[in-house]
Amino acid sequence: MACFFYLLRNICRWIWVLGHRMRQKEMRDGEIPDVDFIKSHSQKLEDELQKLGLKIKHHEDNLKFLKAQMNSIDESILDMQVNLGKYHSSAGAVDNNDFSTANTEKQTIENILKQEQTAAGIICQLKVYHAVQASKLPLTKDVLGIVATLGKVNDVNLSRVLSDYLGPENMLAIVCKTYEGVKELEKYDKEGMIDKSYGLHGIGKAIGRHLDGRYLVFCIENLRPYIGGFVPEDPQRRLALLKPRLPNGDPPPGFIDFAVNMIDVDHMHLSCITASGHGLRETLFYNLFSRLQVYKTRSDMLRALPFLSEGAISLDGGIMKSGGLFYLGGRNCIEVIFPISSGISRLPTDVLEIEEQLKLLRWQKERLLEDMQREETLLNHVKTMFSTKKEEYVKYLRETAQILQQGLQR
Secondary structure (H helix, E strand, O other): OHHHHHHHHHHHHHHHHHHHHHHHHHHHHOOOOOHHHHHHHHHHHHHHHHHHHHHHHHHHHHHHHHHHHHHHHHHHHHHHHHHHHHHHHHOOOOOHHHHHHHHHHHHHHHHHHOOOOOHHHHHHHHHHHOHHHHOOOHHHHOEEEEHHHOOEEOOHHHHHHHHHHHHHHHHOOEEEOOHHHHHHHOOEOOOOOEOOOOHHHHHHHHOOOOOOOOOOEEEHHHOOOOOOOEOOOOOOOOEOOOOOOOOOOOOOOOEEEEHHHOOEOOHHHOOOOOOOOOOOHHHHHHHHHOOOEEEOOHHHHHHOHHHOOOOEEEOOOOEEEOOOEEEOOOOOOOOOOOOEOOOHHHOOHHHHHHHHHHHHHHHHHHHHHHHHHHHHHHHHHHHHHHHHHHHHHHHHHHHHHHHHHHHHHO
């Protein structure tokens, strides 16, 4: 860019020399051309180009600074991942419970993949079999996952009854971080009909799956988060909900906990999912379960009716929703259930601290990426303006030089 301005200055000097000679010639002939206007206008255009050039440098410097920060964060993330890898390696091979957990998680994914004509099935197939390509698609980069894959529980009966409470539609719902991500999933034509060559419908066709019917999508940034405190020093950041109490101060017989607090969430999803720093527990799972209470048996649940403002479930299959809605009969045969937890909260404190720092760094990286995208957009806009102004300036100089040359030759 410096070479460009150097060249322009030389051209301007040449034009000014021509203008000076033109003025001397015209003065001898009795006519004085408006050479001062030519110089003034040329200087004005050059000043505008200089300002745009400084703006380009400003945005380039900002990008350079942001990239340096990004590199630093990437190095820190890599170091932490290495340290976590060393811990898991030193802990030895996974125990029997870990094997059963891995199998349960694998089963959940396999059962979602069996739902061939669902949006959840398409998303899972992309993430499992086309992970590299999927990470580059605007359609999937904002998708956190499927509801059934974003939480774990430590009891198979609890998993089944929670899944039964939510129902297949909620269990198979897609979870996006932002509304921009939601818009990438589906597009409509001028008549308001679904464009089946775009979004999940288009991807489904490409991988041999036909998407049929409606599907749910949760947009995390649009969910109203839980407003309140968290259980102190709890690595799972469980919500500090006021537990039901009998007049004597004891909890109702058989009361275990609130359902929202019985979900184990991966540490990377505990917080820093939304721009305001909210995690999955206080957004997605709080909206799904609210203050749903969990009891050991149906009898315990029914005896606690006066305390059930938001409904309750029991480990033996009882379900009661708010407003006096009871689910009777036997359990439904639900294939897609929450995986069984491997005891996330039992990790050593130092490992939990590393994972907490790792989660924070990933959140900072997301914010940096957003800042870099904004800077690149601004930089491209200024570069376009600079290119347009440069063409205007060069054209003006060329035409001015031709006019002055012709004037000298006459």
